[in-house]
Amino acid sequence: MENCIFCKIINKEVPSTIVYEDEKVIAFNDVNPAAPIHILVVPKKHVEKVLDLKDEEMEIVAHIYKVINKIAKDQGFAEKGFRVITNCGKDSGQEVMHLHFHILAGKTLGPKIVG
Numbered sequence: 001m002e003n004c005i006f007c008k009i010i011n012k013e014v015p016s017t018i019v020y021e022d023e024k025v026i027a028f029n030d031v032n033p034a035a036p037i038h039i040l041v042v043p044k045k046h047v048e049k050v051l052d053l054k055d056e057e058m059e060i061v062a063h064i065y066k067v068i069n070k071i072a073k074d075q076g077f078a079e080k081g082f083r084v085i086t087n088c089g090k091d092s093g094q095e096v097m098h099l100h101f102h103i104l105a106g107k108t109l110g111p112k113i114v115g
């Protein structure tokens, strides 16, 4: 998708620190981390948000969670714990309109999910 920053990262037109990649997804460090570890897991297919996922695209979500578990184990924060967040649409504050899953870890996260 033209003018989509995450499509540009997927296509390597914009640099990022990639922590995992396969044929379906890419995961890279968030440029403005909200925790010591802040990784974005992004499907390579441009889907705007979770609400737009078609039934036949739902398998990508299962795959993304497999990748999240793999990253958590490989990077050594699986046992300590982590948080996964997906924003969807205006009220959530979604800024990048390409579906993505935030992994937050590396410290005891606050009890508030909603600020």
Ligand code: 5GP
Pocket: 005, 014, 016, 017, 028, 029, 030, 031, 032, 033, 040, 086, 087, 093, 094, 095, 096, 097
């Ligand atoms: P959202 O609010 O849409 O759920 O989160 C978008 C996230 O993407 C933000 O945490 C923001 O810091 C991150 N982000 C935006 N542009 C870039 C970029 O060009 N590179 C990287 N690595 N992260 C980005």
Ligand code: ZN
Pocket: 001, 004, 005, 006, 007, 008, 046, 047, 097, 098
């Ligand atoms: Zn995109």
